[in-house]
Amino acid sequence: MIVLIKIPREFIIEKIKEKTKLSDKDIQSRIKDKLDKLSGLISEDGALHIIANELGVKLLDEPGELQVKSVMAGMRSVGITAKVIKIYEVREFSKENRKGRVGNFLVGDETGVIRVVAWNDKADLLKKLSEGAVVKIENGYSKENMGKPEIHLGEKTKVTILENADIEVKEKAVQRKTISELNDSDSNVEVMGTIVQVFDPRFFTVDPQSGKKVVEKNGGFFLGDKQIDNPDYSYVTNVFLDDGTENIRVVLWKSQTQRLLGKSHEDILAGRENGFEEEKNELLGKIVKFTGRTNKNEMFDRVEFIAQLVDTQPNPEEEIKRLDGELEKQHETEEVAEKPEAAEEVEEITIETEEAEEKDAVEEEIKEAEEHKKTAPKPGKKEESKKQEPDDLEEIDDIDDLMDLDSI
Structure with missing residues (x-):
């Protein structure tokens, strides 16, 4: 294979x-x-x-124990040692005439955090785990879910709880970006802007046990070959967000639609008949903060934002604090950039000062030389004249040179 x-x-x-x-x-x-x-x-x-x-x-690294950042979807014989960050409840499910259980938990190391999925009997492991425990996973396998890799525990997977062990965990902080800064592979990012367009929620039928979409045919609803007697509804809502740099389509699935509209599942289902004009009008012009990931819509060749958390009332104080931090960093960057120019200005001032000092020294020397010239011996004093003549001639030459320099 x-x-x-x-x-x-x-x-x-x-x-x-x-x-x-x-x-x-x-x-x-x-x-x-x-x-x-x-x-x-x-x-x-x-x-x-x-x-x-x-x-x-x-x-790719050699087979064996990996760090979180090195786990890729499709790997076999995955081994990893990491700290348990969060444990979720075990859920039961029904699928095509069989039932099962699935549980999952998050583990992390100094390179990141990843989800671990435990099926059926392996789900019993979650009862033995506690948050903060360090586990060694051997012979797992990895799959992709919502664009991210996750580790699955199979029949041959061995999980060992390591006593008295600890690992530093690097949790990826949420990064704020403008819409124009987003690319098609961003995750755990946050954008904030004004909602400029809202579409009606789109409804579709699902299997209430698995949450998977079912198909209506022959007067019934089917998930594959299995008929679903009492299907439920799920929904997805699209809005356009604008932050002044660009705008982007934001996709909100069931739970995020509920948060955006501030309504329960039952209230949203009840609104299917009458529509959502009132709710849409209330959202237009509203400033909202979304946390999630980006996705490339190949059909329309555009980047979209998949909301995983919705904040319809961003905290003004937090936003002011964040902006102050950004302005402070920008100010520090500008100061660093201006330092070389300041150094050049100091150098120019120093040079100008030195030139002025040199000119003053020259003028002072000229005055001294002229004083010497006035006190030079008269022609009648031959001996003194002979003694002074060499110095006077040298001095006179210096005066001529200095006068020429000064005139320049």
């Missing part, structure tokens, strides 16, 4: 930068060259793989 490992684009770029010291600009230039040379034959990701190979950059 061929196993495809999906390596995120940003990971490849970081690996290339780490091993070759190339800048982002250099890498983008090489990608463009490859795309031009192999026009229509490869994607940007394909070009990146070729560039990494040509530069001798090894993208």
